[in-house]
Amino acid sequence: MNGSSVSKQDGEITSLGHPGGLEKESSLQRDSLFSSPSVPNLSQLLSQTIGNRTQEPKVICPSSQIMELLHQDGEDSSSREGTQALAPPLSHTPIFCFGDKDEFGNEHLRAKRARVESIIQGMSLSPNPIALGASAERDREHNTEKRRESCRENKRKQKLPQQQSPHVAQLVGTSANAEEHHYLKEQLQVLQQQLRQLQEKFFQVYELNDSDQTQEGTEQIMHLLTEKHGDSLEKSIQALTRDQHKVLCRSTSEMEGHKVLEEESKIVIKGDLSSEERTLSETLKGELARVVSQAVDSVLKKILSSFPGHLSQMYDSLPMATTDNRREHLASVECSRKKQFPKASSQNLVNSLAEAQTEALSLVLEKSPDFPTYPVSLRGVRKPCQVPNMSYPLLMSSQVQENQILSQLLGYGQNGHWNSRIASSPDRSSPASLDQPWGAVKLRSSVMRQQQYPTSPNSTQMESLAFLSAGKAECRDLQSIMDGMSFSSIHIQEALTPGHLKKAKLMFFFTRYPSSTLLKTYFLDVQFNRCITSQLIKWFSNFREFYYIQMEKFARQAILEGVTDCKDLMVSRNSELFRALNMHYNKGNDFEVPDRFLEVASLTLQEFFSAVKAGKDSDPSWKKPIYKIISKLDSDIPEAFKSSSCPQELLQS
DNA sequence: ACCCCGCCTG
DNA sequence: CAGGCGGGGT
Numbered sequence: 001m002n003g004s005s006v007s008k009q010d011g012e013i014t015s016l017g018h019p020g021g022l023e024k025e026s027s028l029q030r031d032s033l034f035s036s037p038s039v040p041n042l043s044q045l046l047s048q049t050i051g052n053r054t055q056e057p058k059v060i061c062p063s064s065q066i067m068e069l070l071h072q073d074g075e076d077s078s079s080r081e082g083t084q085a086l087a088p089p090l091s092h093t094p095i096f097c098f099g100d101k102d103e104f105g106n107e108h109l110r111a112k113r114a115r116v117e118s119i120i121q122g123m124s125l126s127p128n129p130i131a132l133g134a135s136a137e138r139d140r141e142h143n144t145e146k147r148r149e150s151c152r153e154n155k156r157k158q159k160l161p162q163q164q165s166p167h168v169a170q171l172v173g174t175s176a177n178a179e180e181h182h183y184l185k186e187q188l189q190v191l192q193q194q195l196r197q198l199q200e201k202f203f204q205v206y207e208l209n210d211s212d213q214t215q216e217g218t219e220q221i222m223h224l225l226t227e228k229h230g231d232s233l234e235k236s237i238q239a240l241t242r243d244q245h246k247v248l249c250r251s252t253s254e255m256e257g258h259k260v261l262e263e264e265s266k267i268v269i270k271g272d273l274s275s276e277e278r279t280l281s282e283t284l285k286g287e288l289a290r291v292v293s294q295a296v297d298s299v300l301k302k303i304l305s306s307f308p309g310h311l312s313q314m315y316d317s318l319p320m321a322t323t324d325n326r327r328e329h330l331a332s333v334e335c336s337r338k339k340q341f342p343k344a345s346s347q348n349l350v351n352s353l354a355e356a357q358t359e360a361l362s363l364v365l366e367k368s369p370d371f372p373t374y375p376v377s378l379r380g381v382r383k384p385c386q387v388p389n390m391s392y393p394l395l396m397s398s399q400v401q402e403n404q405i406l407s408q409l410l411g412y413g414q415n416g417h418w419n420s421r422i423a424s425s426p427d428r429s430s431p432a433s434l435d436q437p438w439g440a441v442k443l444r445s446s447v448m449r450q451q452q453y454p455t456s457p458n459s460t461q462m463e464s465l466a467f468l469s470a471g472k473a474e475c476r477d478l479q480s481i482m483d484g485m486s487f488s489s490i491h492i493q494e495a496l497t498p499g500h501l502k503k504a505k506l507m508f509f510f511t512r513y514p515s516s517t518l519l520k521t522y523f524l525d526v527q528f529n530r531c532i533t534s535q536l537i538k539w540f541s542n543f544r545e546f547y548y549i550q551m552e553k554f555a556r557q558a559i560l561e562g563v564t565d566c567k568d569l570m571v572s573r574n575s576e577l578f579r580a581l582n583m584h585y586n587k588g589n590d591f592e593v594p595d596r597f598l599e600v601a602s603l604t605l606q607e608f609f610s611a612v613k614a615g616k617d618s619d620p621s622w623k624k625p626i627y628k629i630i631s632k633l634d635s636d637i638p639e640a641f642k643s644s645s646c647p648q649e650l651l652q653s
Numbered sequence: 654a655c656c657c658c659g660c661c662t663g
Numbered sequence: 664c665a666g667g668c669g670g671g672g673t
Contacts, residue, residue, distance in 0.1 A: 501664090513658095515657090516656085516657085534656095534657090535665085537656095537657070537658090538664080538665070538666090539664080539665095541657085541658070541659070542664055542665080544658090544659085545659075545660085548659095623659090624659090627658090627659085654673100655672100655673085656671105656672085656673080657670105657671090657672085657673105658669100658670085658671080658672095659668100659669095659670090659671105660667100660668085660669090660670105661666100661667085661668085662665100662666085662667085662668105663664100663665090663666090
């Protein structure tokens with residue numbers, strides 16, 4: 001409609017680095033990146049299991065249903081992503097059947113299970129609609145209604161209260177007594193068997209392909225899982241730490257391959273890539289790498305802040321830690337942490353532990369059904385795996401990304417100054433600054449559906465961890481870790497928070513007409529969908545509305561005051577108009593409005609002035625020419641805005 | 654069809 | 664600020 005979108009896209013081409021800068025391309029990219037495997041979380045799965053149990057009393061272990069759920073969900077998401085051209089899925093019936101039912105047939109266990117069920121049901125009922133969200137999600141996927149309809153649907157779901165992190169904690173908390181311990185112990189066995197089955201299946205699928213490495217990685221996980229949980233936690237962590245790099249790298253690369261369009265994978269195989277396709281491929285991979293980095297960062301950040309001293313002991317006991325190579329890495333880590341987080345290096349182990357577990361599991365779960373033979377690592381395995389030897393993914397992450405988790409965790413200050421918490425807390429890693437991480441929930445009225453976040457550890461996997469360590473005194477440590485993981489899984493937001501609103505307002509100082517593509521590149525911590533995009537666009541529409549109303553008002557006022565030369569109308573920082581605008585977009589006045597905005601505002605004011613003075617306002621669409629002019633005056637947004645928080649360095653303190 | 658814009662309204 | 668609507672552009 002206007003030239004604005006053209007000029008905007010030009011800007012985005014450079015930032016995104018792919019040709020064309022087409023909206024569709026980019027939304028496809030985003031979708032394939034973020035809407036991928038939505039894995040049901042713990043309470044959802046368990047409550048489902050409980051629900052089924054009445055009809056199927058023999059099935060005691062939730063595992064088969066869990067797996068089936070996972071499986072189906074994966075398929076849903078893959079078809080939703082437009083990757084339906086993939087190889088036909090294997091039959092998913094027999095994969096997850098286990099012969100372990102007899103182990104748990106006694107009364108004793110039934111009683112315990114009932115207790116766990118009631119706990120979980122209680123969790124599912126009260127503030128947590130996760131199970132509901134999941135089924136609603138599935139419904140939604142088949143919903144072919146118009147955009148508004150689906151938005152309305154979502155709105156209804158948004159009304160449901162949201163909460164997710166405490167569940168794992170609660171569940172694990174119930175393991176404190178011996179009975180629960182016993183139960184969890186059994187669950188561990190179940191999981192072990194489960195994993196064996198998965199491993200078998202997995203090997204079938206990958207027999208032709210790097211079977212040695214794959215097996216190695218999987219066996220490492222298997223080893224850990226089959227270890228009696230009476231073994232020390234340190235031992236487990238050591239083992240994982242030793243081996244996780246391979247597992248992590250491999251699984252990451254495979255996940256990556258999974259998500260890249262199959263089209264591309266074929267091309268890759270042929271080694272024949274057109275430049276356009278290559279660019280798209282690179283863009284997709286870049287996005288993926290960034291997302292992975294974010295996830296890693298988020299996990300790490302939480303752990304760092306909530307788990308300051310404990311892990312150093314574990315770390316000290318690690319033989320690997322003595323190699324020079326590692327020391328270098330650790331030094332780098334320390335450096336990159338800016339010494340904000342003492343013991344950061346040891347925290348990495350936990351991060352890595354979680355990551356390896358997550359990745360390994362998702363590797364198995366995702367790949368086995370649909371990807372018989374897939375030469376995943378033919379092409380560049382990106383960031384998280386490029387650096388050999390336990391290359392802590394966090395090394396790749398930028399400072400900018402480091403800001404993100406914090407802002408997400410911090411949410412929005414109660415006084416409306418989103419950074420006030422950070423500002424008032426000298427040590428940003430201080431747990432005290434995390435005391436109200438769910439501030440973001442406040443704006444959950446516009447929340448989308450509840451769903452797991454693809455790049456974050458999901459509760460099912462954490463559950464596995466919980467069972468692994470259940471019953472040990474040390475498991476409280478691990479529980480903390482898992483709390484952190486669950487906690488940090490909010491990193492990729494499905495909803496726009498007040499922080500995002502604030503950021504959008506500040507961005508308005510630079511761009512009045514951001515395209516959805518641009519928005520996507522500046523709200524990297526938001527899982528975009530149509531409604532989120534619409535909401536963001538709507539925000540800017542509202543911003544513009546206010547902006548233009550002010551302009552018109554002050555232009556008319558100037559005319560009334562007898563101003564004759566529009567050159568006399570300049571918006572300065574102490575002008576009334578500026579104060580009105582600043583109050584609206586920069587309430588706390590903690591951001592230095594760029595001069596360019598003053599120029600644009602002045603020009604806008606003059607345009608309105610001239611138009612009104614010339615009597616053009618009799619034309620019902622007299623503002624359109626002005627809009628067109630202003631739409632061409634957008635400037636680049638500082639890179640720092642790509643951090644999900646409004647970067648502190650942009651704020652005056 | 655779909656997206657986005659601007660206007661209007663609450 | 665969000666919802667609804669009409670309009671205009673692809």
